[in-house]
Amino acid sequence: MAEPDVQKVIKLVPENLLKKRKVYQAIKATQAKLALLQKRKDTSGRPIKFKRLEEFCKDSKRRHRDDTRLQRAKTRPPPSLPPAKNRLVFAVRVREIKGVSPRVKKVIHMLRLRKIFSGTFVKVSKTSINMLKIVEPYVAWGFPNLKSVRELILKRGQAKIDKRRLPLTDNTVIEQHLGQYGIICLEDLIHEIYSVGKNFRLVNRFLWPFCLSVPRHSARDKVGLLKDMGEPGPRAEGINGVIRKFN
Incomplete structure (x- = not known):
């Protein structure tokens, strides 16, 4: 027995709604086109940055001085x-490393001091002292000291x-x-950081390098050193004053 024909009812859409859909589709098509053009522009590579001869000479001089x-x-x-009582070091990068020796840059990255005025904890050993x-x-x-670490x-x-x-x-x-290491x-x-425990390396890697709060327009000397921060090199207990001032 043949089934009776069922007539499909076509729902009517108001004309104003059709116009809105058309305008919306045109807007989305334009946005997609602009996004594609922007993606092509970004992936085409950065423009070549002009570098003066003085910068090349300055970088070469700094690299030669490091070597x-x-x-x-x-x-x-x-x-x-x-x-023996000093088993923990806090290191802060106080100068730019643009144009330095590749060996110096590698050690800077190993110490995780990729940004200026960033600091990390370092365990005292013969290797770490040579790196510093x-x-x-x-x-x-x-x-x-314990107060600065805390x-x-x-x-x-x-x-x-x-x-x-x-x-x-x-x-x-x-x-x-x-x-799993007993640190909850x-x-x-x-305590694990200050006492340089057996899990110091794991805990130190768990911490992101510290970014000290340094004013953007702070006074600097001729070589680019921040006057309040002081000169680079070993400070012994004086690093606590730097932490108090810029923490």
């Missing part, structure tokens, strides 16, 4: 280790999770990533 300094350091006796000697003209370092972590402590920064405002984050709260993290 000469490192070559002379090979003939000198190795630096002596600090007293290599970058001595660009980094200030010293031995922080203030840095409480005020500027950020966790590095999946290459993203996450403020340390919840102990759940610490327990989730460091709980912020106080445990501070």
Whole structure:
């Protein structure tokens, strides 16, 4: 038995709604075209930046100076280790590294001081002291006390999770990533850093490098050093004053 023909009912759309749809589709097509053009423009590469001859000479002079300094350091006796009570170093980059020797730049990256006025904790060892000697003209370092370590972590402590920064405002984050090492709260993290425990390297890598608060238009001298920050090199206990001032 044949089924009866069922007539399909075509819903009528108001004319004003059709006009709105047409205008909306035109707008979306224009936006898609502009986005495609912008993507092509971005992927075409950055324009060539003009660099003056003076900049080439300045970079070459700085690179030659670094190479000469490192070559002379090979003939000198190795630096002596600090007293046993000083097992923790806080290093701050105070100068630009544009045009420096590749070896100096590599050590700067190993210390995670990619940005100026950024600081990290370093465990005292023969290797780390030699690394700090290599970058001595660009980094200030010293031995922080417990108060400085606590203030840095409480005020500027950020966790590095999946290459993203996450403020340390919840102990759940610490327990989730460091709980297997017995570190479940912020106080445990501070104690592990200051005491340079057996899990110091893991905890230090968990922390994002600290960015000190330096005024944008601070007074600088002729060589580009911040007058309030002081000169690079070893500061011993004087690094605590820098942390107090710029934290």
